[in-house]
Amino acid sequence: MNEKYFPVEIEEKQQKRWAEAGAFNADVDSAKQKFYCLEMLPYPSGRIHMGHVRNYSIGDALSAYKRMQGFNVLHPIGWDAFGMPAENAAIKNNSRPDVWTLENIDSMRAQLKQLGFNYDWRREIATCTPEYYRWNQWFFIQMWKQGLLYRRNATVNWCVKCNTSLANEQAEGGFCWRHEDTPVELRELEQWFIRVTNYADELLDSLDTLANAWPERVLAMQRNWIGRSKGAEVDFRVAQEHAPTNGKKVRVFTTRVDTIYGASCVIVAPEHALVEELVASGKASNELMTFAEKQKAISKEDRIAEGAAKEGVNTGLFAENPFNGQRLPIWTANFVLTGYGTGAIMAVPAHDERDFEFCTKYGLPIPRVIKLADSADADDAPVEAAFTNKDNAAVVINSGKFSGLSVPEAIKAMTEYAEEHGFGEAKTNFKIRDWGVSRQRAWGTPLPFIHCPKCGIVPVPEDQLPVELPKDLNFNTTGSPLAEAPDFVNVDCPTCGGAARRDTDTMDTFVDSSWYYFRYTDSKNEELPFAPDVAAYWTPVDQYIGGIEHAVLHLIYTRLWTKIMRDLGLITFGEPVKKLLTQGMVCLATYRCEEHDWLYPYEVIDGKCKFCGRAAAVGRTEKMSKSKKNTVDPDEMIKIHGADTVRLFMMFAAPPEKDLEWSETGAEGASRFLNRVWRIVYKWHDKLAAAKLGGDQQSTFSDEARALRRKTHQTIRRVSNDIGERMNFNTAVAAMMELTNEIYAFDNSLKDDSSDADRFALKEAMQALVKMLAPFTPHIAEELWESLGHDEIVVTSAWPEYDAELAKAEELEIPVQLNGKLVARLVVPAEATDDELKAAALANDRVQAKLDGRQIVKTIVVPKRLVNLVAK
RNA sequence: GCCGGGGUGGUGAAACUGGUAGACACACAGGACUUAAAAUCCUGAGGCUCGCAAGGGCCGUGCGGGUUCGAGUCCCGCCCUCGGCACCA
Numbered sequence: 023m024n025e026k027y028f029p030v031e032i033e034e035k036q037q038k039r040w041a042e043a044g045a046f047n048a049d050v051d052s053a054k055q056k057f058y059c060l061e062m063l064p065y066p067s068g069r070i071h072m073g074h075v076r077n078y079s080i081g082d083a084l085s086a087y088k089r090m091q092g093f094n095v096l097h098p099i100g101w102d103a104f105g106m107p108a109e110n111a112a113i114k115n116n117s118r119p120d121v122w123t124l125e126n127i128d129s130m131r132a133q134l135k136q137l138g139f140n141y142d143w144r145r146e147i148a149t150c151t152p153e154y155y156r157w158n159q160w161f162f163i164q165m166w167k168q169g170l171l172y173r174r175n176a177t178v179n180w181c182v183k184c185n186t187s188l189a190n191e192q193a194e195g196g197f198c199w200r201h202e203d204t205p206v207e208l209r210e211l212e213q214w215f216i217r218v219t220n221y222a223d224e225l226l227d228s229l230d231t232l233a234n235a236w237p238e239r240v241l242a243m244q245r246n247w248i249g250r251s252k253g254a255e256v257d258f259r260v261a262q263e264h265a266p267t268n269g270k271k272v273r274v275f276t277t278r279v280d281t282i283y284g285a286s287c288v289i290v291a292p293e294h295a296l297v298e299e300l301v302a303s304g305k306a307s308n309e310l311m312t313f314a315e316k317q318k319a320i321s322k323e324d325r326i327a328e329g330a331a332k333e334g335v336n337t338g339l340f341a342e343n344p345f346n347g348q349r350l351p352i353w354t355a356n357f358v359l360t361g362y363g364t365g366a367i368m369a370v371p372a373h374d375e376r377d378f379e380f381c382t383k384y385g386l387p388i389p390r391v392i393k394l395a396d397s398a399d400a401d402d403a404p405v406e407a408a409f410t411n412k413d414n415a416a417v418v419i420n421s422g423k424f425s426g427l428s429v430p431e432a433i434k435a436m437t438e439y440a441e442e443h444g445f446g447e448a449k450t451n452f453k454i455r456d457w458g459v460s461r462q463r464a465w466g467t468p469l470p471f472i473h474c475p476k477c478g479i480v481p482v483p484e485d486q487l488p489v490e491l492p493k494d495l496n497f498n499t500t501g502s503p504l505a506e507a508p509d510f511v512n513v514d515c516p517t518c519g520g521a522a523r524r525d526t527d528t529m530d531t532f533v534d535s536s537w538y539y540f541r542y543t544d545s546k547n548e549e550l551p552f553a554p555d556v557a558a559y560w561t562p563v564d565q566y567i568g569g570i571e572h573a574v575l576h577l578i579y580t581r582l583w584t585k586i587m588r589d590l591g592l593i594t595f596g597e598p599v600k601k602l603l604t605q606g607m608v609c610l611a612t613y614r615c616e617e618h619d620w621l622y623p624y625e626v627i628d629g630k631c632k633f634c635g636r637a638a639a640v641g642r643t644e645k646m647s648k649s650k651k652n653t654v655d656p657d658e659m660i661k662i663h664g665a666d667t668v669r670l671f672m673m674f675a676a677p678p679e680k681d682l683e684w685s686e687t688g689a690e691g692a693s694r695f696l697n698r699v700w701r702i703v704y705k706w707h708d709k710l711a712a713a714k715l716g717g718d719q720q721s722t723f724s725d726e727a728r729a730l731r732r733k734t735h736q737t738i739r740r741v742s743n744d745i746g747e748r749m750n751f752n753t754a755v756a757a758m759m760e761l762t763n764e765i766y767a768f769d770n771s772l773k774d775d776s777s778d779a780d781r782f783a784l785k786e787a788m789q790a791l792v793k794m795l796a797p798f799t800p801h802i803a804e805e806l807w808e809s810l811g812h813d814e815i816v817v818t819s820a821w822p823e824y825d826a827e828l829a830k831a832e833e834l835e836i837p838v839q840l841n842g843k844l845v846a847r848l849v850v851p852a853e854a855t856d857d858e859l860k861a862a863a864l865a866n867d868r869v870q871a872k873l874d875g876r877q878i879v880k881t882i883v884v885p886k887r888l889v890n891l892v893a894k
Numbered sequence: 895g896c897c898g899g900g901g902u903g904g905u906g907a908a909a910c911u912g913g914u915a916g917a918c919a920c921a922c923a924g925g926a927c928u929u930a931a932a933a934u935c936c937u938g939a940g941g942c943u944c945g946c947a948a949g950g951g952c953c954g955u956g957c958g959g960g961u962u963c964g965a966g967u968c969c970c971g972c973c974c975u976c977g978g979c980a981c982c983a
Contacts, residue, residue, distance in 0.1 A: 237899090239978070240898095242979090243898080243978055246978070249982070367983045369983090674907095674918085683906070747910090757918080759919075880963060887913055890913080
């Protein structure tokens with residue numbers, strides 16, 4: 023053992039030892055309980071960043087802990103290797119995306135290995151390899167057979183920078199998820215879709231089973247995104263005098279059918295068929311035509327953007343309210359959207375804020391049909407503002423035979439009435455759409471389908487999978503490189519043998535990550551994506567750890583995919599992830615000066631820019647990102663401090679779900695702690711390696727030694743609980759620091775010639791400390807374990823157990839309160855009874871002085887915790 | 895507007911079930927060691943205040959109420975802040 027702690031040296035050494043021993047390899051073992059710990063797989067951008075380090079340090083600590091607890095731990099890693107940056111690099115450098123990607127994987131793999139993470143590297147996957155993506159293709163063919171995959175013409179979100187279409191989830195708010203400054207365009211294209219809507223109800227309902235196991239905000243975001251809305255569709259008939267639309271039905275969707283007697287008009291979207299027909303037949307007014315044309319040219323986001331005024335035009339048509347026969351004008355308006363519901367609504371201004379605003383603006387009537395049951399208002403009192411209460415306290419009025427029912431009762435009764443009379447039905451709408459999975463790019467999984475002029479769409483026979491990407495594509499093209507590769511495109515139809523064309527779309531890369539962790543369980547399987555019995559042992563994932571940014575992308579897709587795999591008979595459950603942890607971001611305080619824009623904290627000296635001396639303004643603490651130039655390179659930190667220190671700081675500085683501010687002095691503190699541990703172990707390791715452990719030496723222990731043993735066992739209890747139950751790694755580290763401080767105090771209290779009992783207590787404390795450090799700082803733990811005389815590998819050794827007897831305090835400090843305010847602290851034997859506590863409290867001088875002769879009316883004793891005297 | 899987090903020293907944070915608020919660390923100050931510095935080891939510290947000192951008093955977890963013997967923690971009403979959704983009928 024070296025006198026000084028040289029992290030880089032021992033880190034290399036121990037990494038080699040683990041690799042040679044295959045320490046982290048795990049295989050199916052039905053005799054052992056499994057634990058599947060998973061972190062979101064990285065995109066191989068080229069370099070690991072601090073966010074990765076944090077994410078993987080958390081997963082690594084948990085896996086190591088569980089492994090030491092005796093679980094059969096699966097802890098794999100791989101690469102989400104398809105995607106745009108590789109293709110852009112290929113265009114820019116006139117090179118190949120596969121070469122770029124594989125090089126990046128190589129350098130990032132080396133970085134991960136340098137950090138000493140306990141992965142089973144045998145299971146590594148890269149989603150861009152044919153061995154992986156052939157199963158994407160296999161899944162698509164199964165889904166095609168089940169009718170879960172289909173093709174249709176659709177208006178899609180198109181990003182001009184990506185040069186491809188995007189899923190709705192990737193175009194939130196009208197901007198590309200990868201180019202947040204680029205508004206998406208709408209294009210009409212034939213596209214592949216996965217039928218998410220088949221699973222919409224289940225995706226929503228089974229979120230309830232994840233309560234308390236997934237963060238509430240993720241569940242809330244998913245509920246919001248799925249957006250289920252229960253209501254009814256009702257047909258309004260267009261009045262007879264209006265050719266050519268006379269007698270046609272306008273179907274509206276409403277969640278408030280109970281308010282239908284209060285409808286004052288019907289409003290259709292500018293794209294609605296009714297408007298189109300009016301325009302086509304020449305019966306539309308000039309005003310209507312201009313309005314419809316104008317609205318259609320504006321994107322949905324702009325049309326409904328905040329602050330956009332409600333605008334509408336009367337079509338001149340009338341519709342008949344099916345409940346009371348009332349004639350209602352039909353309008354068209356900008357805020358009614360064609361993509362949701364039926365593209366038509368009934369406007370009930372008295373009970374909907376939006377309708378109130380619209381009808382007020384255009385002078386339409388505002389009849390009241392709902393009021394509070396106990397309201398004194400007259401039923402025909404004028405409406406000042408939309409009244410939207412819809413619970414049992416609200417009742418229907420002015421609504422024929424439905425008057426007097428509560429809102430929930432009326433919704434039920436009126437929906438049934440509409441169904442009985444054939445002009446409406448109950449209907450549930452969702453905001454979530456089918457998943458558009460087509461991409462017009464070349465660095466992705468090819469769709470395994472062939473378009474035959476005779477046979478239509480024909481799946482590639484499964485024994486011909488994978489459909490491989492050509493390696494020699496020309497990327498300097500405006501269209502899809504795959505579409506311009508004749509050898510790829512031109513094929514014979516598998517059914518009729520005639521000339522046919524291969525589909526040239528590739529899959530959304532979120533397909534790859536929807537099931538990758540099932541592949542880890544059986545990553546070399548050549549018959550199936552994974553063997554069901556192998557996956558049945560390892561899955562579902564026990565703990566998933568990743569960033570919040572995937573709350574509605576990856577985490578919805580993978581839940582969907584799991585349900586599809588269940589329905590294909592591959593697995594037996596529908597929720598893939600038992601527990602989810604969304605770790606916070608890694609941030610850095612930022613500063614700016616006029617001349618040098620962004621500054622690192624260490625470039626600011628006494629509030630002044632280090633380069634030019636100008637005053638530096640304190641900026642916000644912001645997420646590390648390349649564009650903000652406020653990143654800290656993990657490699658450099660490892661070079662300076664060692665991997666263990668970097669990892670320890672990240673675990674200590676904040677609880678995992680909170681944002682963490684990178685601090686150079688904080689990292690130095692973590693390094694100081696490890697050096698402190700090193701020094702005390704170095705001081706003793708020769709003497710302790712020979713010291714005997716075991717046997718009952720209780721009677722010979724000094725007070726100091728007994729105190730140290732107590733701290734040791736208390737710390738084991740605390741750290742086990744902090745990691746295993748609460749996932750509060752920061753407090754686990756704090757507890758280990760306390761134990762270290764206690765070891766130093768004990769060392770200082772020792773005479774030169776320490777007794778066997780003292781050595782026993784020291785060795786017990788140091789061994790427990792080293793073992794508990796293993797999940798956080800595995801390299802130094804390993805090195806110290808060796809120095810204490812062990813051949814075994816510590817990171818796979820058994821987790822220490824605490825002895826409840828030894829952890830028990832011998833004396834307690836009991837606070838005494840007078841009327842709830844602290845007046846004294848008593849030191850009493852741990853076994854003191856409640857009566858003894860009370861007596862000791864009353865005997866206390868300070869208590870008596872504070873009491874000042876007052877009468878005690880009540881005494882509360884919380885056993886072993888506190889005494890509270892209530893005095894008048 | 896709706897939904898979900900937060901608000902505790904100079905700083906990052908602890909306080910697990912309602913029971914000693916501020917563990918642990920950073921920064922800071924003092925002492926020891928040293929020719930000196932660094933490193934290390936030890937000690938101190940929420941704020942205000944009285945006292946030469948030992949020691950005492952008051953205040954203190956965003957604000958205002960409430961429940962309780964006792965509230966950072968529970969309840970009611972606000973304020974601020976971060977994140978998500980938002981004319982979805």
